[in-house]
Amino acid sequence: MKKTDVLIIGGGPCGLAAAVGASKAGAKTTIVERDERLGGILMQCIHNGFGLHLFNEELTGPEYAERWKELVSASKNIGIITNAFCFNLEKLSTAHSTMHGISSKKSGNLGIMQENFDTMQGVNSGGYLVSASSVEGIIEIEAKAVVMALGCREKPAGAILLGGTRPAGIFSAGCAQKLINVEGKKVGKRVVILGSGDIGLIMARRLVCEGAEVVGIYEIMAQSGGLARNITQCVQDFNIPLHLSTTVTRVVGEKRVEGVFVAPVNEKLQPIKELEKFVPCDTLLLSVGLIPEIEIAGELGLEFNPVTNSYTVDEYFQTSSTGFFCAGNVLHVNDLVDNVSFEGGRAGECAALFSKSGLDMSNKLEITYDDHIKYTVPKYIYNNKKGEVKISFRVNKNYKRTIIRAMSGGVEISKRPAPAVTAGEMQSLTLDKSKIVNDLHLEIEVME
Numbered sequence: 486m487k488k489t490d491v492l493i494i495g496g497g498p499c500g501l502a503a504a505v506g507a508s509k510a511g512a513k514t515t516i517v518e519r520d521e522r523l524g525g526i527l528m529q530c531i532h533n534g535f536g537l538h539l540f541n542e543e544l545t546g547p548e549y550a551e552r553w554k555e556l557v558s559a560s561k562n563i564g565i566i567t568n569a570f571c572f573n574l575e576k577l578s579t580a581h582s583t584m585h586g587i588s589s590k591k592s593g594n595l596g597i598m599q600e601n602f603d604t605m606q607g608v609n610s611g612g613y614l615v616s617a618s619s620v621e622g623i624i625e626i627e628a629k630a631v632v633m634a635l636g637c638r639e640k641p642a643g644a645i646l647l648g649g650t651r652p653a654g655i656f657s658a659g660c661a662q663k664l665i666n667v668e669g670k671k672v673g674k675r676v677v678i679l680g681s682g683d684i685g686l687i688m689a690r691r692l693v694c695e696g697a698e699v700v701g702i703y704e705i706m707a708q709s710g711g712l713a714r715n716i717t718q719c720v721q722d723f724n725i726p727l728h729l730s731t732t733v734t735r736v737v738g739e740k741r742v743e744g745v746f747v748a749p750v751n752e753k754l755q756p757i758k759e760l761e762k763f764v765p766c767d768t769l770l771l772s773v774g775l776i777p778e779i780e781i782a783g784e785l786g787l788e789f790n791p792v793t794n795s796y797t798v799d800e801y802f803q804t805s806s807t808g809f810f811c812a813g814n815v816l817h818v819n820d821l822v823d824n825v826s827f828e829g830g831r832a833g834e835c836a837a838l839f840s841k842s843g844l845d846m847s848n849k850l851e852i853t854y855d856d857h858i859k860y861t862v863p864k865y866i867y868n869n870k871k872g873e874v875k876i877s878f879r880v881n882k883n884y885k886r887t888i889i890r891a892m893s894g895g896v897e898i899s900k901r902p903a904p905a906v907t908a909g910e911m912q913s914l915t916l917d918k919s920k921i922v923n924d925l926h927l928e929i930e931v932m933e
Contacts, residue, residue, distance in 0.1 A: 489515040489564065490840040491833065492615055492628035494571050494781065497525020498822050499813025499829035500634035501553035506833030507632070508560040512840050514833070515564040515626060516557070517571055517617055523557070524550035525636060527822065529663045532687055534714075538823035549822060569619035574631070574781050576806060577611040612808065629840035632802075632810040632832050635778035637818065639684075645773050647679075649736035652743075658684040658772040665695060673768025677745050678702045679733045681709040681716075683820065683909075685772025690719035692770075700766055701726040703733055703747055705754055708883045710909045712820055733769065734761060742767050777815045785809065792860045793817040799865040800874050801844055802832035810836045817862055817877075820911050824877070828862075845869050850925060857881055857929040870919045878914075878927065883907045886932035889914065894922035903929075 491507040493500045496518030507514040516523070527535070530546025537543055540552060557563050612629045639657040656664070656672055662684065664670045676697050678685050681704040689699045702720065707730050709716055720727050728747070734756045735746040744765040748756040777795040787796040788805040795816050796804045802812045812832035813825040838844055848868040852861050861878040876891075884906045891899040891914055898920040906912060906929075914927070 487515070487624065487626045489513050489626060489628050490630065491515070491836045492517065492613070492626055492631045493634055493833065494615070494631065495525065495634035495636060495813075495815070496520070496523040496565070496567070497634065497636050497813075498527055498550065498553065498825045499636065499815070499832075500525070500632070501550070501557055502826035502829035503632045503634050503810075503812065503833030503836070504563050505553065505556045505560065506830035507837040508557075508563050508833075510834045510837030510841070511562075512630075512837030513562050513564075514560075514837070515566065515628070517566045517569050517615070517626070519568070519570045521568050523554055523565065523567070526659070529659075529666045531666045532691070535822050538821065539826055546822075553826070566617070566619065566624065569617040569624060571615055571617045571781055573616040574784070575614050576785060576809075577614055577627070630808045630810065630836035632812065632829070632836050633779070633782060633815055634813050634829055634832075635781070636814045637775040637777045640771070640774045640776060642771060644776075645771075647736060648734060649745075650738055652736070652738035652741050654738065654742035654768045655736065656768070656770055658682075658688045658770050661770055662688055662691070665691060671695060671697070672770075673697060673742075673766075675700060675766045676768040676770060677733065677747075677764055677766045678770045678772060680704060680772035680774070681711050681727060681729075682772040682774070683711040683715050685770065686711045686715040686719040688770060688772070689725050690723055693723050693725065697768075699723075699725045700764055701728055701747075703728045703731045705730070705732040705750055706908075708908060712910055713905070713907065732756060734758075736769060737763070742769055745769055775814070775818050777817075779811075779815060782806075782809065782811075790860060790864070793862075797864040798862065799846075799849070800863045800867060801835035801839075802828060802863070803835065803839070803844070807846075808836075808839055817860070820909070824911065845871070850921070850923075852876065852925050852927065854878065854927040855929060857884075857887075857931065858927060861927065866918070866921070866925065868918070868921055868923065870921075872918055873915050874918055875913055875915045876927070878912050880906050880908055880912065880929065884929070884931050888930040888932065890928050890930065891916055892926045892928065893920060893924055896922070 490512035491514045493516045527546035527550040535544045535549035613631045615626045617624045661672045733745045737744045748761040810832040812828035850868045859879045887903045889901045
């Protein structure tokens, strides 16, 4: 049985930053990574554009990962376990408070007073037991706090009910990226891409650079799901056709993909069959969405957000189970890896504070928002008037000119003009908590 203050599940950009954050806050920290090395998806992202916000440099994915691995290596209280898959997690029900050494099971008035104090301060009252399968056998790790930093996986063809046959030549964009960038293999000569998420846009450019012809990118929505810079640099600069409000309806081929049928969609996103046409190709890449890797926490009964397909968190990135934290792409899909690392670092720091002295969880407040906003991270804050809080959110569709406002007690406490707000790019507000009264509401005024 191994014991640690903070256990980080996942050694990608979020997990590495979480470990550094927890270590700097004085916690004994352990990273468990299922791959043979740290870095996660960054190790196959050889394009640049990473680190502009955190390191003030434009780095490739492996370079960005190396910066964080160097910070991890420089710490004396971070343990690393690789080639280990976490398959079970449970919350310990019998433990002692880390602050005062008083059992949470103690009866009488003293026990009741201690329980109330623990709730207010967010004191660790049990911890977690995680089981992992490794090359050395089954490992059990007991932790006072856990940070889930597992990222997400791509949706396969079966998840989108793609019609037709199942020949060779159908790849997720991330799989194709690994085959090309890591294994040095070609995936096809004439390629169709379904979906315009960032990885699909980036792979369109990569395929052209490798000598393939990208026939077109087909996006079912009326706007691209990728960053504006990727649309410009990866699609427009390479003259790759981007077809909006259009989808792939069927795959044709026996042993290998021979082509696909595509069709425009109506306002209900249903294909218009009479306008369907055949596009010859030998490869189909799917960039149709990501699924958060949340299964390890399935038995905890955490509060769930159906919009993000993950759990809700408070301003500490703590879920509805005290001491269990969630950040990065396993929480919600971020546009920039710098944001992932920011969230991981904050979650790791807060997990360390929780394990050592507790968190101030008094005066819990839910953030509300208008119909222009899909969700916010965090969902909850604590109205304790201390410091600042960063709120990230996404809008439902593209707007040319907007004003983003934060209201509290009917009073405007923050206002920011935001031109060209798009559904594919994360927005954020940093608020002074001393101005928050007894509610917090975000709203967007659309100018045109």
